[in-house]
Amino acid sequence: MELYFQIKSDYMNDGVSQTVKLIIWNILRNPNIPCEIRNQSLYRLLVGVCEELIFNEIEAVYWSIFLEDYVWTEIDDSLHDLLLFSGFAVKKEICDSVEPFLFYLETSHDKFLISYEIWEQNHSPFIQIGILELNSKYQKLTSFDNRDSGELFNFNFYVDDILHACPPYSIPELKAEADDKKDENERAESFRSNSFSLFFENKRMSSSDNLLPDLATNASTGQSSLVYNPGLLQKIDSICNVYLNVDIPKIVTDPSKTKKKRSSLLSLLSDSAQN
Incomplete structure (x- = not known):
């Protein structure tokens, strides 16, 4: 547990990198994200998972592929749980040691390991992502001009972020x-x-x-x-x-009887x- 917080402390000194945030913004531009979950604060949820699992740029790109295959297609379960499960699966695929992360998740989230193992059994074996595919995805998600033909940009995510940063007096x-x-x-x-x-x-x-x-x-x-x-x-x-x-x-x-009267004061x- 101490090792996890030491790693996270070093990570949070700089915070989530701008590149990771750009990757998340481009992930949210995916038209395959179900409408049922678009009204949620997806940007903050994704950034929160990146902070918990201490994602770097490569892990965030790898995670975007897992989101497309294992999360956006399943909306019956808790969205936050699905994000954590898919994020931890990325850690297991890339990192040599996940014990600090597993210990933290097991402590902070009730019955995380049991729930994750059930989810993993339903989705394993995971898809194998090659270097060329990962590089292509990285180039796409780190581009500021990431517009596919016919794609309509959804500004709801920006609106949610603005409302989240709204002044206190706007809260009822x-x-x-x-x-x-x-x-x-x-x-x-x-x-x-x-x-x-x-x-x-x-x-x-x-x-x-x-x-x-x-x-x-x-x-x-x-x-x-x-x-x-x-x-x-x-x-x-x-x-x-x-x-x-x-x-x-x-x-x-x-x-004949009129007589000018004077006031008592005069x-x-x-x-x-x-x-």
Whole structure:
């Protein structure tokens, strides 16, 4: 087990090579892949098996032939199991020692060896792949312009990969959480806005309430206090302007008995001035 992880650690330092990834992309362009499994994340499944079995370029090309003969034609069983079985069969065909890989697979996948032996019995002897065939396949799968006549490229694999790399907020659960945070922020902003409005309204009303007592106190002290209190004069002036700008409805009475009435505030100011 330690030997396997040591080999895999060295392998994963560089990760799956770009050539292996290109081979996988070209494998997925095979028109013989059943439609029933095209909706699955095939690219990530194939890359995952390459990482588990530490495939190099030659093993990936060899595996592509096994996929055509032993996997794409069988979709009744678990796809991931078929990928592992065919991948391990490639290891047995090419590698001298598969004990580290077998020990890992037996440990990480329940009853792997028993299931693999049943699968192997149903497919052995495996096809023999010659050097010329392997080289031809390698040239084809490592080409960037791998288009057979009449083949239609399937972009679903690219779409799956893009969706897999989509931002978290596009995931329903995370999007709902983001919406909740947005609503919470809006409620907090509304609360702050209302609090400021209430604060200034209370301050304005408090200033108005304190204005008349200050005015009466200063007015009762005589004219001299008004002269030497500019702040009070400004308050009086502002209140008078507000009072004079109010449209007071006229009451029609007998002209002979009409007498201009003065407000208590103006009377107070007049009396204070006379004193």
